[in-house]
Amino acid sequence: MAPARAGRSDHPRSSSMFYEIPSNLSAELAELDGYIADFRQGRLDAAALKAHRVPFGCYEQRRDGTFMVRIRTTGGALSPHQLGTIARISARYGASSLHVTTRQEFQIHDLSLEDVTTVMRELLAVGLASRGGGGNTVRNIMVSPEAGIGLDEVFDPSPHAFALTSRLISEGDSWLLPRKLKIAFSNSPADTGLAQFNDIGFIARIRDGVSGFRVYVAGGMGGKPEVGHLLHDFVPASDVYLIAEAVKRLFDKHGNRKKRNAARLRFLWNSAGEAGFRDLYAAELEALRTEGRPPLLVEDFSVEGLAPDIAPLSVGSSDFVEWKNRFVSAQRQAGLYSVLVPLFLGNVRNEDALRLADFLEPFGPQTIRATFGQNLRLRNIPEAYLGNVWSVLSGIGGLSRAPAMLANAVSCTGADTCQLGICLSKGALTATLDTLGKSDLPLDTVPDFRLHVSGCPNTCGQHLLADLGFFGNAGSKGQRMYPAYAVVAGARLADGQARFARQVARVSAHDVPSFARDVMALWIERKAAHASFADYIDNGGEGDMRTIAERYREIPDFRDDRSYYVDWGASEPFSLAGRGSGECAAGLxxxxxxxxxxxxxxxxxxxxxxxxxxxxxxxxxxxxxxxxxxxxxxxxxxxxxxxxxxxxxxxxxxxxxxxxxxxxxxxxxxxxxxxxxxxxxxxxxxxxxxxxxxxxxxxxxxxxxxxxxxxxxxx
Ligand code: HEM
Ligand code: SF4
The missing domain is CATH 1.20.120 (Four Helix Bundle (Hemerythrin (Met), subunit A))
Structure with a gap:
């Protein structure tokens, strides 16, 4: 596929589109059509087709012959019109549900190869592209889900993220990088945008009355995870593009193209050394300043008091009050509210997404963001309409009546759909949520607790960012293997304090739900004495985790209790056969x-x-x-x-x-x-x-x- 050439869009951006799509995307889709036709006629092999389709965010699913398309949605921002369009596309060509990812993107599943480019064209018509949803390029730029509305935010970085997306995806050299390049923006020192865990991270600050960012570089999870390094303590917001572009060029020139396992930016930081990296970076930045690149076109996306033409619904039930306490937050804009829509495992049925989109249309284009917890966060809802939202949401997503902590739990897709997976992480999380939900623990006292599960040591379920996390591996007893998880705990996210969760114990998959329940019970009991779960882990909590794991150390023999050898959601005993060659990368x-x-x-x-x-x-x-x-x-x-x-x-x-x-x-x-x-x-x-x-x-x-x-x- 020829790289994208710089150029302004044929598709003018309306106020309900958040980034601008390069003008040559239509031509590229025609090329992709050609490759698909060649493949069907036997002129192109499957591997060559893959090289062309993955950069379009199009992945083959584990079930042969079905495909997924991942859509770029900067900061998870989507207008109701766009959400409705995605839901209609999915209903017509794909699966019965849409999926929200941990990088705030939307995925359409179960597409046939023949429909893939049709889907991409229909997305293009509403200002959405899947280009860059995969491949060695600038991936979806993340933004704190509360950006623009958070009570404690420094300022809203979203417009910078939207403008940076438009610029970077219009540049030809963004498409053939040594590996993927991930960028994130946070609106406050809490770093809820995960800036310190991306290749380039911007955290909003104001210095001497000037809005700007603290900048981190070369962080990331996956193989050899690292927390980002401080690159600038402060840069004015007008420098965002220059900095991102300088890092991109540096990566492009010096990243390790030969060794894919060592290609990400953090490996360059380590191989060049901090001083070497900074020198290379300074040279690129200097060259860019001399070139005199135009600054980003940062537009104002703020809302002005919208008065939808629908009748407010007044609800007074105790269920409504409980829901409000759990999922509704006041915005910094007086009289406006945001509402978390909890989605079970990030899935929302097409018809529910459509219903939500239709409902939100009168509230304006600035109403939907996806979160890292794979939920949706609605925004800009006037207080009088919360009853309407409640009535529309009941039944959507499956977790509207559960404590927020359960709604925020994350699992990767796991071994039922991922070929690298070892354990059925979605099954383990489902069983854990079930156990926690049925316990009488006061989970509403820990709404922000982060519970994450990954099906293998790769970090797609972001277990390294968890308060309590699990990643799948295998244990063995005699000749038998059984599904097991390593337990990690105590990540810190705040600016300047970032660290990954560390391994504290191991449990069988069978005992993950009971283990998690015991941990939550103890944490709820002890939390008054600690500022955070991470503090607790550092001050006795790690030992407590080991003590709890000790209760679950004994694994019965297969003949005495088969259930330890059958993973959550499986019917056959655990086996690693068939695992190991993935669409995405390596594992195990x-x-x-x-x-x-x-x-x-x-x-x-x-x-x-x-x-x-x-x-x-x-x-x-x-x-x-x-x-x-x-x-x-x-x-x-x-x-x-x-x-x-x-x-x-x-x-x-x-x-x-x-x-x-x-x-x-x-x-x-x-x-x-x-x-x-x-x-x-x-x-x-x-x-x-x-x-x-x-x-x-x-x-x-x-x-x-x-x-x-x-x-x-x-x-
Ligand atoms: C068949 C293989 C794999 C599948 C199906 C898969 C799937 C996914 C998905 C759907 C996401 C959310 C992505 C997004 O929105 O962009 C994700 C995130 C992630 N994946 Fe994977 N993945 C695979 C292999 C790997 C491997 C081999 C690694 C590491 C060596 C890895 C590391 C990560 C990390 C670190 C994230 C979190 C992204 C972030 O927040 O930066 N994945 N994965
Ligand atoms: S590679 Fe591992 S962590 Fe990633 S989706 Fe597959 S099972 Fe989950």
Whole structure:
């Protein structure tokens, strides 16, 4: 796909459109049509098509032949007209629900390939683009969901985010970056826009009467997560574009294109070193200032008192009062209110979205934002109409009658739809919410508690930002594997104090709901003594977590209690077979590294002292052979079949030299005498596996395979 060329839009922006779409998008969609036709006629293979469709935010779903389109919605802002259009498109071409993501975007699921560009054209007509919903480009720019209305905000950064989106997506060099570039804006030092956890983050400040930002750079989650580094203590708001552009150019020129696993901006910060990075950045900034780029066209999106022409509905029930207490907040604009619409797992049925859109139309274009908790936040509702909102919302989203803490819980999509997933995170979260909801805990006293679940060590469920988080991995008892979660706790988000949640314990998937209930009970009891959950974790809470986990340490045998071995929402016992080759990138690293580290310890004499020399070599060869099988989707039920699978997937395919066949055969026969003769070859086998692992890309492929399949994937 040719990169986008700079240019103003053919699609003039109305006041209900938040960013401007480059004029060449229509031409690019025609090109995408051509690629799809070529694919259908066998002239283009699936991998090549993927390289063209992913930059359009179009991903294949786990169910073959169905596709998802992710729509760019800066700061989650959407007009009612746009929401209605998305819902109609979804009803006509896609799934029965829309999905809201943790980066404030909207997704349409279950599309057929033939309909994808039609959908994109219909979106374009209302000022929405999916271009950049995937691929190595500037991704959706996030903004604090309360920006513009928050009582404690410094000022509203949304107009800067909208203008920056328009500018960056109009520039050709934004589309072929080494990896994705994520940008976020916060409206206050609470950093609710997660500026410190993105590649570039802006936090609103005012200095000497001038509006501006503190700027962070090179933060992010995913592989080797890092909190952003302070780049500028203060810059005037008029410099936002120059700074973002300088970082983008620096990334474009110096980012590591060869190693996808080490391509994100934070790796550049580490490889260049802080001083080196700052020098490179200063040079780009200087060059840009000399070029004299025009500043952003920052428009005023503020609302003026809207008086919808509908009759206010007065409601006095206790349910209404409870709902108001939970989900309605006063805005900084006197007389206006914002309302959280809790969506269960980020899903809203098309007909509900349509009903909401129709209802909101008279309240103006500035009424909807998506939140990081995968909910919607309505804004600019005059007090007299809260009864109307209540009546429209009842039944939408499924959580309107639950405490806000449950509504804010987040899960990634998990192993039922994600090929990298280990555990069924949505199932675990559903069971946990159910347990918490049925408990008699006063959860309304902890409305802002952040509970996050990811189905594997990748951070799509943002567990690193949680008060209490879980990420999926696997445990084993005897020959059986069971689904399990690592427990993380105590993230801090505020400006200058940011840190990720740290691992504090491990529990089986089965016990996640009970564990979470016990933690919440204790926290509610202890919270008066601590300023935050993170403070509690630092002052005794971490120990409490371990004590609670201890209650759940015993895993019954499979024959005594099968339920520990069947994941939430599954019917069959847990298995990793079929996992491992994802649309997005790599995963399962933890499991691979467990084997490789155990093997290295045996090689280096740090473990295995209780084994005979021959048994130590046998175990080493076994771990080396097993480590990468998972990348082929193989989960081996018995030790013996590890060697057969290794032979088939690695030796016969030449990924590992066939000369190791002799060692593998000896290890399979448990022929200790032969292994002793081959001692150095056993170590070499481990080295060969380690270096193959190092060369693996994010799609779990090795260079020999990648050269046959040049198409890049994007997460
Ligand atoms: C099949 C594989 C994957 C799927 C289906 C998937 C899905 C998603 C989705 C839907 C989101 C919300 C995204 C958005 O709105 O842009 C997300 C976020 C995220 N994903 Fe993934 N993902 C996958 C693989 C990965 C991998 C391999 C990594 C890391 C190595 C990763 C790291 C993240 C992170 C850090 C976020 C949070 C984004 C942010 O707030 O910056 N994902 N993922
Ligand atoms: S890669 Fe892991 S964290 Fe991301 S969606 Fe899949 S299971 Fe969830």
């Amino acid at each position: 690293f933890d499991l691979i590294e467990l084997d490789l580290k155990a093997a290295a310890r045996l090689r280096d004499g740090e473990s295995g002292g209780d084994l005979t020399e021959g048994a130590r070599l046998q175990r080493l060869a076994f771990l080396a052979s097993r480590a990468l099988l998972i990348t082929r989707g193989v989960q081996t039920p018995s030790d013996a079949s590890v060697f057969e699978a290794f032979r088939q997937h690695f030796l016969q395919s030449d990924l590992i030299s066939p000369r190791f066949g002799e060692v593998v055969n000896a290890a399979e026969r448990r022929d200790e005498a032969a292994l002793l003769r081959l001692t150095s070859v056993v170590s070499e086998l481990l080295s060969a596996v380690e270096s193959l692992y190092q060369s693996m890309d994010n799609s779990l492929r090795f260079p020999a395979e990648s050269s046959q399949d040049r198409a890049r994937s994007a997460g």
